[in-house]
Amino acid sequence: MTNQAAQPAENSPANGVGGIEVTSAAILSRILTSLDDDKAEDVVQIDLRGISSIGDYMVIASGRSSRQVVSIAEKLVDRLKETFGIYSKIEGKEGGDWVLIDTGDVIVHVFRPEVREFYQLEKMWLPAGSAKA
Secondary structure, eight states, X not given: OBOOOOOOOTTSOEEOGGGOXXXXXXXXXXXXHHXXXXXXXXXXXXXXXXXXXXXXXXXXEEOSXXXXXXXXXXXHHHHHHHHHOOOOEEEXXXXXSEXXXXXXXXXXXXXXXXXXXXXXXXXHHSOTTOSOO
8 A cells, every 4th residue: 555645734734534633743643652552662753843854753663573563554554544534655564574654744664673773763863872772
């Protein structure tokens, strides 16, 4: 499923499914809840506002296995569609090592722990000294 996510910028909110206001903060909150519900591990949220134009936030999380990584990503995409009517882009689901979900305002990376350690993606985005060793 690689449908384009069409959504408003944070300063021009629109209503999602059931009249829920769609903002990057609301999307981030739903993502964090979904990840917690599905037992994602080592969840890190990075505020990209004013740093990058790729989105307002980035979330990085781990699943214990390829199967869990794919399950976390699929459920997240379904929940965002159900809650906000957002059709997210999803890449990497076939392999299950690293799945990327692009909502437009929030980018989510779900990794197997070994793959996350290899790429150390959060070190590129977090301020110096704030990333885990």
